[in-house]
Amino acid sequence: MFINFWYPAEQSKNIGNEPTKLRMLGQDFVLWRDSKDRVHCLSNTCTYRGGSLGGGKVKDDCIQCPYHGWRFDGDGNCTAIPSPGRHNTKGWVLDPIPLLDGSTAELELDKAAGE
Numbered sequence: 001m002f003i004n005f006w007y008p009a010e011q012s013k014n015i016g017n018e019p020t021k022l023r024m025l026g027q028d029f030v031l032w033r034d035s036k037d038r039v040h041c042l043s044n045t046c047t048y049r050g051g052s053l054g055g056g057k058v059k060d061d062c063i064q065c066p067y068h069g070w071r072f073d074g075d076g077n078c079t080a081i082p083s084p085g086r087h088n089t090k091g092w093v094l095d096p097i098p099l100l101d102g103s104t105a106e107l108e109l110d111k112a113a114g115e
């Protein structure tokens with residue numbers, strides 16, 4: 001794999017408002033489309049306990065982990081921790097994967113490849 005290259009990942013028409021799992025070049029991703037028709041891509045691994053985000057659902061334009069319900073926006077920021085008590089969502093960040101969305105969603109795998 002070459003780093004800092006764009007790789008065709010999925011036909012854009014196949015990405016909807018349900019999570020789409022993608023295994024590509026030995027890495028796991030999740031893609032989804034938000035209510036403004038923007039496609040997002042993150043690592044498929046939740047920062048809390050490593051759940052597969054692709055098994056979750058899209059809520060309020062964020063991807064929601066199926067295990068404990070943590071939510072991440074398209075920039076990888078944790079936006080909600082739905083459990084009793086106050087929880088700081090800062091610091092539980094996933095690296096967003098740069099993405100071009102034309103007829104094909106293309107991923108730039110510089111960050112994902114190096115980590």
Ligand code: FES
Pocket residue numbers: 046047048049050051065066067068069070
């Ligand atoms: S593993 Fe993702 S919220 Fe628990």
